[in-house]
Each structure stands twice: as C-alpha cells, then as structure tokens.
Amino acid sequence: MNNSKFFITAFLLVILIIGLSACGNSSDDKVSIDNQIEDDEISESTDTFSSEPPNNTDKEVSTENENLQEDSIEDTVSKIEARKKEFIEKLDNIQKELDALPEKKDSDEGVTNAMKNYYGISYEMYDKALNEIYALLKEKLSPETMDTLKTEQIKWIEQKEDTANEERKKYEGGTFENVAYYISTYESTKERCYELVNEYMTD
Numbered sequence: 001m002n003n004s005k006f007f008i009t010a011f012l013l014v015i016l017i018i019g020l021s022a023c024g025n026s027s028d029d030k031v032s033i034d035n036q037i038e039d040d041e042i043s044e045s046t047d048t049f050s051s052e053p054p055n056n057t058d059k060e061v062s063t064e065n066e067n068l069q070e071d072s073i074e075d076t077v078s079k080i081e082a083r084k085k086e087f088i089e090k091l092d093n094i095q096k097e098l099d100a101l102p103e104k105k106d107s108d109e110g111v112t113n114a115m116k117n118y119y120g121i122s123y124e125m126y127d128k129a130l131n132e133i134y135a136l137l138k139e140k141l142s143p144e145t146m147d148t149l150k151t152e153q154i155k156w157i158e159q160k161e162d163t164a165n166e167e168r169k170k171y172e173g174g175t176f177e178n179v180a181y182y183i184s185t186y187e188s189t190k191e192r193c194y195e196l197v198n199e200y201m202t203d
Helices: 002-050 055-075 084-099 102-108 112-140 143-170 177-200
Strands: none
Touching: 084 112, 084 177, 102 112, 112 143, 112 177, 143 177
C-alpha cells in the first residue's frame, strides 16, 4: 500500500515537471516571436524613411523644374525683340504712299471732297496697320502683358471715338463735319500705331 502511494506521488511529480518545462518553452517561443515582429517593424520603418529615390527620379524632377522656369520666362515676355525698326519703316512708308496720292494736293488746298477722300483712305491704311501690329503683339506677348494692353486698347478706342465725335460736332450740319471726323480718327490711329511699336517692340 505504501509502495503504491509512492509510485503515484512520483508519477505526479514527473508529470508536473514535464508540464512546467513545456510552459517555459512556450513562453520563450512567444517572446522570441514578439521580438521578431518588433525587429521587422523597425526594419520596415527604417527602410521607408531612409530609402533614397533613384537617381533618374532626381533628374526628372530637375528637368521639370527647368521646364517650369523656362515657361515662366516665356510667360513674362513684355516686348517683341528685333521688330521695332521693321514696323517703324512700314508706318513711315504708309505716310509716303499717302503723300503720293492725287487727292493729297487738293486736300492741302482745302477742297472738301478731296479732304474727305484723302483722310478716309489715310485712316483706313493706318487702321489696317494697327490691326496687324495688335495681332502680332497678341501672339507674342505674355498673357499678363496682353491683358494690360487689351485694357489700354479698349480705353484708347473709346477715347478715339469720343475725340472724333467732338471734332465732328464743331462742324455739325456743315460740309466739313465728316472731314473733321476722318482727320481726327486718322491722326489718333497713326499715333497709336507708333505708340504700340515703340512701347512693345525692340530694335
């Protein structure tokens, strides 16, 4: 009877020792896995923050910056280069053509019909030149400069018409009424052509 109690006690002790040993190994395994996860997370985060972009990415960014700088330089164009002399000569030649017209002599002598015809033609020729100049500026100047010019041009057109109508009213009802209008529009338009060339073109 005593022997059987001894064997039972010894058996229970053995089982207890084996159980404790197994628990210890399981705990060690769990600690080891947690450490690996932490190490992996640290490694991943380090890779994420310390990784450098490839060299070709740096080149692409640099190229994009250069292109943006070039675009901004182009966008700030406020004058057309090497066209001023060309257009001044064109405008001067218009006046030479007008001076050669048969109507010029009679106009200078004060013949009303000749004056009306001469200054009407003069206005049309300079108005055509003004449209050509404006179209070129619109094509070549930066949007910012062109916005400013557009505002100025609208004001100028209003002023040109107001001035011409005031001149016409001075002779309202008379034969010189339309002549006064044409003379005014011719002078204003011719002057505006030279202004645009001098202000927005270079030699």
